[in-house]
Amino acid sequence: MNSPLVGNLKNEFSRESGKTMYLSLASLLLNYIQAGILKSGQKLPSTRLLASELQINRSTVTKAYWELEQQGWIEPLQGSGHFVAYQTDGRLRPDLACSCPAVPSPSLTFPDLDQLVAPPVMPNTTLHLDDGFPDPACSPLREFYQTYRNQLNRGGYYTKFGCYGDPKGSVAFRERMAVYLNDTRALQSTPENVLSTNGTVMALHLISNAFLLAGDTVVMERPSWTRAEQIFKYAGCLRVGLDVDAHGLDIEQLEEVCRKGPVKMVYITPHHQYPTTVYLSLDRRLKLLDLSYRYGFLIVEDDYDFDYQYDQSPFLPLASMDKSGRVIYCGSFSKNLSPAFRMGYIVAAADIIDRLAKIRLLVDRQGDHIMDNTIADLLEDGTLKRYIRKSLLTYRQRRDVFCELLQTQLSRWITFEKPKGGLAVWTKFAPAIDLPNLSQVCLGQNLAISNGKAHRYVDYSVNGIRLGFASSSESELEKSVLIMKEAIEKQMA
Incomplete structure (x- = not known):
């Protein structure tokens, strides 16, 4: 049954395609599915057979199938193998056919989201x-509450509440954030380089929508943050996980990946790597910036808890050393206030911020400008800095x-x-x-x-x-x- 397919794969599969071998195979199979060569419900060759015919390791085929499975293109059936998912023509295999009378199916089909695992909810334990x-008792929640109320007691009601605002965030927030980040992180930002977000998850979703297409390669640390992985998975990207050692992301591995094919983006947590907490060493930071310039990929720097450094001065962000405008810096106030407050920011080149603001209009229109101004006031009067210390x-x-x-x-x-x-x-x-x-x-x-x-x-x-x-x-x-x-x-x- 699979011999014509295997023959085509043998002819078209190339070890020199410029991608990691399992990604090359995954891309080729994906092309067959999208072109209709592989039909919904069609069984794929076994991993053993395909590995033998293509003269590659069986683990390579397993990883290629896993990648397609995670994106929802194929699905395993225990004891029977892998089958093309039912997203094209909606037909069922005879062994899975329903005994109920057939009813007309709607013309619309929707992508399966089962592969997007929900985050675990922490039980309500003592x-x-x-x-x-963070500990909410160590956060300026009382001051935050009072400052937020004060926003409602000031004049300018129409400007505040009678019309829409800038999708980049309030002017006061972007001005104060630029000063704050320049002071604490040695960034060289202006208000035009800042965009307010509802936390880092939203920031990554905006970035994904603005700069990534299905099939683009995104390099990540391994292990990494599950939510970021799922955002890039949802975008249809090919995710390449690279090793993390005592000095952070293995930059030599990254260079090897870049040599094999185009990399669109690198997502990294260099300050306290998630989840291992290690630092990306200075020499690797410099090499990463150099590779970004040479190979043309964007760097998304997730600096989720920069403020909490105990034994030495913190490394400055990659964004502080970026001279080519390729680093997109993301942060939030979840660790300073509480995860319940969805308040964050993106700092990047002005043209990147402009593009993200256009995407923001389609997703959320704008953030909460009252919240923006509350954070701006807490930055201006020094409350946030005092509580951080x-x-x-x-x-x-x-x-x-x-x-x-x-x-x-x-x-x-x-x-x-x-x-x-x-x-x-x-x-x-x-x-x-x-x-x-x-x-x-x-x-x-x-x-x-x-x-x-x-x-x-x-x-x-x-x-x-x-x-x-x-x-x-x-x-x-x-x-x-x-x-x-x-x-x-x-x-x-």
Whole structure:
């Protein structure tokens, strides 16, 4: 059944296509699906057969199928193989046909979103070692509330409430943000370089819509932030995950990928890499900027917790060293205020900001200018800076206490590096420890921790989770570690 298809693949598949081999195969199969050569419901060759015919490793075929599966183009059927998904003509295989009377199907079809996994919701427990969230008690929530109310007590009602505003954000916000970021991060920005967003997720969605097309290659760290991965997956991009070591993203691997074919974008968390918390070293930062200039790709720098650096002065962002306008810098106030406040920003070249603002008009029209002006006032009067300095001392103390607890109570089963910054500890567990089971057992003891599934990939797996310390008191941290210890001891008994 598959011999004509296999023959065509043998003729058209090229090891020298300029892409990673499994991506080349995935692209070729995708072309066949989109051209109608591979029909909905048609079975694909087995991984063993196709690998043998193309004279490549079976793992290469497996990864190509996995990539297409994640994008929703094919689907596995246990014990039967892989089949083209039913997005083209809506026909069912006979073995899956419904016994109900046939009814006319609508002419519209919609893409399957099942591959976009919903984020886990933290249970309502007393204790939690979360993903690295702040303590609301260390945030200026009272001042924020009062400042927000003050926006409603001032004049200029028509300007504030009677008409639409600039999709880039309020003028006051962009002016204050430019000054603040220039002062704290050595950026060289003006209000024209700033766009207000409802957090980093929205920022990445705008960037994806503005600059990416289906089939474009986006390079990411591996492991990386699941939500960013899903945004690029939803855009139909081919995502290439590169290794992260003690010095951050492997830039040599990136250069190899660039030599093989065009890279449209690199998404990176260089300051405290997510989830491992390591820094991208200075020499790699410079090499990354050089590669961006030479190969023409954009860099999306997600600087999600720049303000929390404990043991040394923080590395300045890539954006502060960018001379060619290729870095798009994203940040938010989720760590300074609360994840409940969806408030962030993008800083980039003026033409990039203009393009993003046009996309913003189609997605959200504009942000909350009252919120913009509230943040602007908190920046202007120094409230935000004061609270950041105060919370930094608290979080440093909690980090020290937590790492000491991990070392004294759990060192038989875990390894970790004391983070120089950020709000969580990247913790690797012994292979014998079942993290999903550990998570469930801890939940039964009123402690919420991750199950680790977010950091596992088809070709990369680590038995590790982030353990956030910032949102817990020292006594809560001690109770949490003891619960984990007891749960591990029972599991290993």
